[in-house]
Amino acid sequence: xxxAIRVLLVDDHQVVRxxxxxxxxxxxxxxxxxxxxxxxxxxxxAGELRPDVILMDVRMPGxxxxxxxxxxxxxxxHARVLIVTSFxxxxxxxxxxxxxxxxxxxxxxxxxxxAGAIRSVHAGHVLLQAEVAxxxxxxxxxxxxxxxAGSLTDREREVLGLIADxxxxxxxxxxxxxxxxxxxxxxxxxxxxxxLSDRTQAALWAVRHGLST
Numbered sequence: 001x002x003x004a005i006r007v008l009l010v011d012d013h014q015v016v017r018x019x020x021x022x023x024x025x026x027x028x029x030x031x032x033x034x035x036x037x038x039x040x041x042x043x044x045x046a047g048e049l050r051p052d053v054i055l056m057d058v059r060m061p062g063x064x065x066x067x068x069x070x071x072x073x074x075x076x077x078h079a080r081v082l083i084v085t086s087f088x089x090x091x092x093x094x095x096x097x098x099x100x101x102x103x104x105x106x107x108x109x110x111x112x113x114x115a116g117a118i119r120s121v122h123a124g125h126v127l128l129q130a131e132v133a134x135x136x137x138x139x140x141x142x143x144x145x146x147x148x149a150g151s152l153t154d155r156e157r158e159v160l161g162l163i164a165d166x167x168x169x170x171x172x173x174x175x176x177x178x179x180x181x182x183x184x185x186x187x188x189x190x191x192x193x194x195x196l197s198d199r200t201q202a203a204l205w206a207v208r209h210g211l212s213t
Contacts, residue, residue: 004031005122008051008079010042010068012060016107020055020084023111030118039068046072051079053122058085058096069099082121084114097200103127124168126203151193157211159186163199164206 007030009017017035024030033049036042040063042056054072058065069081080102085092097104102121105114120127152160155176162172169183176183187199196202 004029005053005118006031006033006049006051007118008032008034008036008042008045008049008054010036010039010054010056010060010065011084012037012057016057020114024115024118027115030115039063039065039071043068043071046077046079053118054079054081055084055118056081058083058087058092066095066099069096069101073100080121080124082117082127084109098197100198101200120166124170125166126163126200127166152190156186156190156193159183160190160202160206161211163187163190164203164211166203 007024009020009032011017011020014037017037021032021035024032033051034045036045038060039056042054043063046054056065056068063071065083065085071077072079072081081100083096083101083104084107085104086107087093093104103117103126105117105127109117117127158176159172162175167175169180169187172178173180173183178186187202190202191197194202194205196205
């Protein structure tokens with residue numbers, strides 16, 4: 001299990017955490033390293049256990065998932081957060097993704113698909129179910145990054161299109177025959193030029209502007 005993906009479960013329902021743990025513990029490449037019942041406990045355990053991926057609900061007593069996401073984006077914290085919830089409303093989906101979630105899936109997701117989602121998020125992908133992407137696209141008029149497309153170079157547009165296709169930096173580097181360091185520089189420049197905060201927003205920007213394949 002030395003190379004296993006370290007996962008932290010954050011959900012206020014014990015039965016949900018138990019079900020997730022039971023399934024994930026049979027995966028050869030995934031290790032559940034801890035559980036938390038609310039956002040505050042999740043943030044604290046993330047600092048202590050240093051998980052690779054956090055599975056987190058949005059609505060919890062005390063500190064909710066959105067505030068926890070904001071705390072988890074502080075310097076020195078590197079875990080990627082996959083929201084696993086039953087809430088589908090735009091007013092829940094959009095704030096979570098804008099706060100930095102790497103993906104958003106619903107609790108009725110097929111177990112094998114959930115394991116795949118964890119692996120995908122860990123690999124650096126942005127994971128959005130179709131309904132979630134639609135909810136974000138419906139907020140286009142409120143999204144940042146408008147009117148600055150002309151500032152992107154041709155190469156940055158290529159990178160942005162591959163981000164929208166869910167490619168990780170490593171995959172983008174291979175596709176464009178670049179070093180990962182160069183891809184990271186392009187990604188940073190894209191976010192700065194478009195005034196975006198993360199890859200999720202970049203992916204949605206690319207979809208809205210027809211840069212995805």
